[in-house]
Amino acid sequence: MAEEQLIFDKSKSGRRAFSLPDLDVPQADVAKLIPQEMLRDNLNLPELSEVDVVRHFTNLSRKNFGVDSGFYPLGSCTMKYNPKVNEEVAKLSGFTNIHPYQSEDEIQGILELLYDFEQYLCAIFGYEAFTFQPAAGAHGELTALLMIKAYQPRERHKIIIPDSSHGTNPASVSLVNYGTVVVKSDARGNVDLDSLRRAVGDDTAGIMLTNPNTLGLFDEHILDVADIVHKAGGLLYYDGANANALLGVCRPADLGFDIAHFNLHKTFSTPHGCGGPGSGPVGASKKLEPFLPVPRIVKDNSRYSLLVTRYPKSIGKVHSFYGNINVIIKAYAYVRSLGAAGLKEVAENAVLNANYVMNKLKEYYYLPYDRICQHEFVISAKWQKEKYGVRALDIAKRLLDYGFHPPTIYFPLIVEEALMIEPTETESRETLDSFCDAMIAIARECETNPELVKTAPHTTPVKRLDEAKAARELNLRWKTGA
Numbered sequence: 001m002a003e004e005q006l007i008f009d010k011s012k013s014g015r016r017a018f019s020l021p022d023l024d025v026p027q028a029d030v031a032k033l034i035p036q037e038m039l040r041d042n043l044n045l046p047e048l049s050e051v052d053v054v055r056h057f058t059n060l061s062r063k064n065f066g067v068d069s070g071f072y073p074l075g076s077c078t079m080k081y082n083p084k085v086n087e088e089v090a091k092l093s094g095f096t097n098i099h100p101y102q103s104e105d106e107i108q109g110i111l112e113l114l115y116d117f118e119q120y121l122c123a124i125f126g127y128e129a130f131t132f133q134p135a136a137g138a139h140g141e142l143t144a145l146l147m148i149k150a151y152q153p154r155e156r157h158k159i160i161i162p163d164s165s166h167g168t169n170p171a172s173v174s175l176v177n178y179g180t181v182v183v184k185s186d187a188r189g190n191v192d193l194d195s196l197r198r199a200v201g202d203d204t205a206g207i208m209l210t211n212p213n214t215l216g217l218f219d220e221h222i223l224d225v226a227d228i229v230h231k232a233g234g235l236l237y238y239d240g241a242n243a244n245a246l247l248g249v250c251r252p253a254d255l256g257f258d259i260a261h262f263n264l265h266k267t268f269s270t271p272h273g274c275g276g277p278g279s280g281p282v283g284a285s286k287k288l289e290p291f292l293p294v295p296r297i298v299k300d301n302s303r304y305s306l307l308v309t310r311y312p313k314s315i316g317k318v319h320s321f322y323g324n325i326n327v328i329i330k331a332y333a334y335v336r337s338l339g340a341a342g343l344k345e346v347a348e349n350a351v352l353n354a355n356y357v358m359n360k361l362k363e364y365y366y367l368p369y370d371r372i373c374q375h376e377f378v379i380s381a382k383w384q385k386e387k388y389g390v391r392a393l394d395i396a397k398r399l400l401d402y403g404f405h406p407p408t409i410y411f412p413l414i415v416e417e418a419l420m421i422e423p424t425e426t427e428s429r430e431t432l433d434s435f436c437d438a439m440i441a442i443a444r445e446c447e448t449n450p451e452l453v454k455t456a457p458h459t460t461p462v463k464r465l466d467e468a469k470a471a472r473e474l475n476l477r478w479k480t481g482a
């Protein structure tokens with residue numbers, strides 16, 4: 001495929017993408033409006049005709065891959081299809097034209113939405129109250145750990161984390177100046193209870209757990225885990241970044257988790273990819289609720305207000321105003337449009353789809369934990385590596401040739417050559433079958449033509465990239481020839 005030129009390379013002096021009639025009103029005196037030192041004579045903008053601009057950007061956009069263009073089984077990211085009606089709701093002018101500096105009287109509508117959505121989340125996950133301020137899952141972790149720190153005495157400064165944990169967990173622990181104690185997973189992918197019993201002590205502030213964990217497995221001893229940590233004086237923190245398998249089925253608060261964050265981007269109708277605006281609300285049980293960030297939204301009679309002073313134990317603010325409102329509106333619309341029964345169906349189909357794909361693939365790829373999975377599962381390219389020298393990375397790259405976004409690879413760290421697959425509930429059986437067919441075809445290619453897989457992708461605009469170069473030599477600037 002021909003290399004795409006930059007728009008600057010296509011520029012031809014004098015071309016214009018607009019044609020306006022001659023001015024028939026007096027020309028504004030720009031010098032009076034804009035300070036002289038800020039005026040420039042030459043902006044060095046590309047000069048193209050309208051059709052060339054349209055084609056340039058349309059062609060670039062076609063090179064993009066997204067949930068709207070294809071299957072995206074990126075484990076731990078829940079790249080499900082997000083119904084467009086939720087975007088439409090978030091775009092309503094009553095939402096887009098308000099400003100947080102307006103008086104409470106003028107923004108009663110959005111305050112009501114936030115208040116109601118907090119009640120919905122409390123009902124879905126079992127908590128006493130929520131904050132919407134955190135702008136991402138990791139930000140929710142930080143917020144929750146700050147609350148744990150405010151609650152626990154100083155001598156409790158260690159957080160227990162299983163070896164299957166998401167990387168943001170130990171990172172958040174460091175941010176609040178706590179120490180991390182790692183516990184092992186057992187042969188079935190649960191937290192190893194003996195390892196946990198040895199890890200807890202007088203210095204335990206709490207444990208951070210993802211359940212289903214990053215292997216896609218529900219911890220079979222979760223009530224024992226809660227018991228051991230609580231008896232030792234620790235708190236249970238639930239990393240609910242991936243809550244698809246829980247909706248309407250299981251509430252983390254009922255399992256003993258004192259505090260939790262959830263990713264509205266992922267579970268509730270905003271895609272996770274590309275670092276777009278997210279929302280990681282934190283839910284707290286009764287004992288931690290006083291520490292939630294302020295302002296909190298309260299309802300007195302039928303009036304909604306934002307209160308700070310009623311919560312003297314609050315950790316304060318963790319985000320400007322009330323969080324990423326747009327993402328919250330979409331999540332609200334998602335919950336309202338599905339209802340309780342629909343949310344439960346989300347969980348059931350997410351789990352069904354993952355188990356379907358897992359069972360179709362386990363004959364061709366090593367499955368380290370062969371038991372019913374939740375919304376995702378982890379297989380391994382261990383067999384392919386040992387027999388043919390083909391690695392998980394090669395298989396991921398080869399999937400691009402088949403038109404699929406690859407799964408997450410090399411995570412969780414406890415699975416060698418890991419491929420973490422999350423099909424999500426929004427995919428049809430036909431899509432799942434064609435993905436499985438591609439994975440099986442690649443497993444066969446590893447036997448018959450390993451070089452083909454090792455040198456993939458072959459059909460994409462750019463071929464195999466240097467995985468580390470972009471991170472090590474970050475140079476995104478386009479320089480003019482001048």
Ligand SMILES: Cc1ncc(COP(=O)(O)O)c(C=O)c1O
Nearest residue numbers: 076136137138166168210239241
């Ligand atoms: C288990 C888990 N925890 C935490 C996070 C962090 O969420 P975010 O990327 O929104 O910061 C993720 C992200 O996908 C996750 O999968």
